[in-house]
Amino acid sequence: MKFPLLFAALFALTLVASAGEPKLLRAGIIGLDTSHVLAFTQSLNKGTKKPEDAEKLAGVRVVAAYPQGSKDIESSTKRVPEYTEKVKAMGVEIVDSIDELLKRVDVVFLESNDGRVHLEQLKPVLAAKKPVFIDKPIAGDLADTIRILDLIKESGVPAFCSSSLRFSKATQAVRNGSIGKVKHAETFSPAHREATHSPLYWYAVHGCEALFTVMGTGCESVSSILISDGKFEVTGQWSGGRTGVFTDDQNGKGYGGKAVGEKGEAAIGAYDSYDVLLFEIVKMFRTGQVPVSAEETLELYAFMEAAEQSAKKGGEDINVKSLIEKTRAEIAAKR
Numbered sequence: 001m002k003f004p005l006l007f008a009a010l011f012a013l014t015l016v017a018s019a020g021e022p023k024l025l026r027a028g029i030i031g032l033d034t035s036h037v038l039a040f041t042q043s044l045n046k047g048t049k050k051p052e053d054a055e056k057l058a059g060v061r062v063v064a065a066y067p068q069g070s071k072d073i074e075s076s077t078k079r080v081p082e083y084t085e086k087v088k089a090m091g092v093e094i095v096d097s098i099d100e101l102l103k104r105v106d107v108v109f110l111e112s113n114d115g116r117v118h119l120e121q122l123k124p125v126l127a128a129k130k131p132v133f134i135d136k137p138i139a140g141d142l143a144d145t146i147r148i149l150d151l152i153k154e155s156g157v158p159a160f161c162s163s164s165l166r167f168s169k170a171t172q173a174v175r176n177g178s179i180g181k182v183k184h185a186e187t188f189s190p191a192h193r194e195a196t197h198s199p200l201y202w203y204a205v206h207g208c209e210a211l212f213t214v215m216g217t218g219c220e221s222v223s224s225i226l227i228s229d230g231k232f233e234v235t236g237q238w239s240g241g242r243t244g245v246f247t248d249d250q251n252g253k254g255y256g257g258k259a260v261g262e263k264g265e266a267a268i269g270a271y272d273s274y275d276v277l278l279f280e281i282v283k284m285f286r287t288g289q290v291p292v293s294a295e296e297t298l299e300l301y302a303f304m305e306a307a308e309q310s311a312k313k314g315g316e317d318i319n320v321k322s323l324i325e326k327t328r329a330e331i332a333a334k335r
Helices: 005-014 036-046 051-057 080-088 098-104 115-127 142-155 169-175 205-215 275-287 294-312 320-333
Strands: 016-018 025-030 060-066 107-110 132-135 159-162 182-189 219-228 231-238 242-248 256-261 264-267
Touching: 025 036, 025 098, 025 275, 036 060, 036 080, 036 275, 051 275, 060 080, 060 098, 098 115, 107 115, 115 132, 115 142, 142 294, 142 320, 159 275, 169 205, 169 264, 182 205, 205 231, 205 242, 205 256, 205 294, 219 294, 219 320, 231 294, 294 320
Parallel strands: 025 060, 025 107, 107 132, 132 159, 182 242
Antiparallel strands: 182 256, 219 231, 231 242, 256 264
């Protein structure tokens, strides 16, 4: 999504208290059921591990949080009491509703680990015109992904969703042309499933997002096959004959991959830190400029949903554009 340049400029001006001094931004968190909230709050309220990075986060502080994240995923709900106490210890006020949160903050981290609740939680944030980062997964399925992205576009509010793997140094170097145009890329990451979500959304999104970071938009079709012991491999065909492959890592390798470009090869897909993502979030809060387009986010999540459908059909190619159009038609039929 391209945030209008004039609007973005005016937005940025409102965040400057005086020349060279950024206005203090009060940040709020929705959902205390992911470790990301502890990492983000630590860096913003207590300081980064690297002193040289302090300026990138200066002037933003988490002041309030609404604990409710997932309503029924045990791995999420059981974290809330512990994480609530830990953010309170870092100076964060706990409130009992999103409406109360929005009265106290300028910007929002939508951190609920459960993508299914994001649409409901996002609506009042956009209505209040608060810039918002939406943690992965953006939704529980492609239909809600589309609803959320459409709602963001209609609101004109700066917002994006991303995995921290998108902003690792090596992956960004390839995206920015270090090996020329990428002809083929492969990534791998853990891919733990959650029955309430489209299978790749819950955790495989990390490796899939790293893949899209270097490949960009233009994915035309997707096929997915089981390799062994439940391990799967997803292959995307991009325009111009380019290919991208994501493999479910069940061998404990973690995160990684490689890209082959016009000028050589490079490693991609590594995890650097949560801070590399946080820097981009704060930059958006300050400038109104969104670092990940809605178009790329939509293709990423359609890629993952197409992989599920392909696997169910024995590896059949699934057309990405057709899948998006079909899902839009189903949404329209339900209105």
